[in-house]
Amino acid sequence: MTPLPHDRYCDEIAHQVGLLRAVVTSGADLSATVPTCPDWSLEQLVRHTGGALRWVELMVRTRARAEVPEDRVPSGEGPKDVGALDAWLDETGEMLVAALREAGPDAPVWSWAGLPTSGFWARRMTHELTVHRADAALAAGHPYEVAADIAADAVDEWLQIVEFAQRTVPDDAAGELRGPGRSIHLHAADGTWGTVVELTEDVIVWRHGHEKATVALRGPLTAVLLAFYRRLPLDSPELEILGDRELLEFWLERATFG
Numbered sequence: 001m002t003p004l005p006h007d008r009y010c011d012e013i014a015h016q017v018g019l020l021r022a023v024v025t026s027g028a029d030l031s032a033t034v035p036t037c038p039d040w041s042l043e044q045l046v047r048h049t050g051g052a053l054r055w056v057e058l059m060v061r062t063r064a065r066a067e068v069p070e071d072r073v074p075s076g077e078g079p080k081d082v083g084a085l086d087a088w089l090d091e092t093g094e095m096l097v098a099a100l101r102e103a104g105p106d107a108p109v110w111s112w113a114g115l116p117t118s119g120f121w122a123r124r125m126t127h128e129l130t131v132h133r134a135d136a137a138l139a140a141g142h143p144y145e146v147a148a149d150i151a152a153d154a155v156d157e158w159l160q161i162v163e164f165a166q167r168t169v170p171d172d173a174a175g176e177l178r179g180p181g182r183s184i185h186l187h188a189a190d191g192t193w194g195t196v197v198e199l200t201e202d203v204i205v206w207r208h209g210h211e212k213a214t215v216a217l218r219g220p221l222t223a224v225l226l227a228f229y230r231r232l233p234l235d236s237p238e239l240e241i242l243g244d245r246e247l248l249e250f251w252l253e254r255a256t257f258g
Contacts, residue, residue: 017093
């Protein structure tokens with residue numbers, strides 16, 4: 001599916017960094033375990049996210065034609081003090097957005113998904129932030145919501161990554177998502193958005209719309225996004241599953257990303 005405009009991603013990166021900073025400065029316990037990433041504390045999650053943004057900023061700014069080792073990224077891990085961590089995140093977001101805006105969407109930059117452009121990284125970092133900000137909000141007990149166009153695009157991007165893995169990484173778990181006659185319908189409860197994913201003998205195919213499927217996942221769009229990224233349990237009261245729940249669980253176990 002067609003990505004969003006490059007400037008939309010840049011705007012959203014700045015917005016999501018601001019929301020992540022609000023979690024950091026809210027008085028949340030930075031040593032608390034992140035329920036959706038139990039190997040990390042909230043502080044480690046924030047440092048990981050900021051470090052990823054700085055890594056991408058360096059590659060975009062230098063137009064890297066090969067992967068840059070993460071240990072070459074200046075200040076890649078971030079400080080621990082709350083005030084310094086907030087300032088570091090602020091600077092990180094500004095640096096990345098400036099580099100992406102200066103590059104535009106078509107500058108050649110190495111990537112791991114067959115799309116070696118700065119535009120790939122603008123989209124990828126938007127959704128890296130979207131999902132990890134959800135992790136941070138859940139750890140801090142904060143409410144979480146995301147704009148409809150960003151949520152829908154996050155699903156599209158994930159499906160494209162699953163397709164890429166099926167085509168190019170033979171041992172990836174996504175390869176098990178093959179076989180005809182099975183489909184998943186993702187459905188916003190208000191009817192404004194829907195996507196149908198078909199499992200085939202080759203690679204997945206998907207399209208926007210509403211159709212009968214083997215299993216349907218229905219709820220508010222943000223909730224559907226979080227469930228699809230395994231950030232929200234399928235038993236959550238805001239979600240409804242119609243049809244073959246085992247197929248949906250099979251998908252989630254083999255297509256996890258982010």
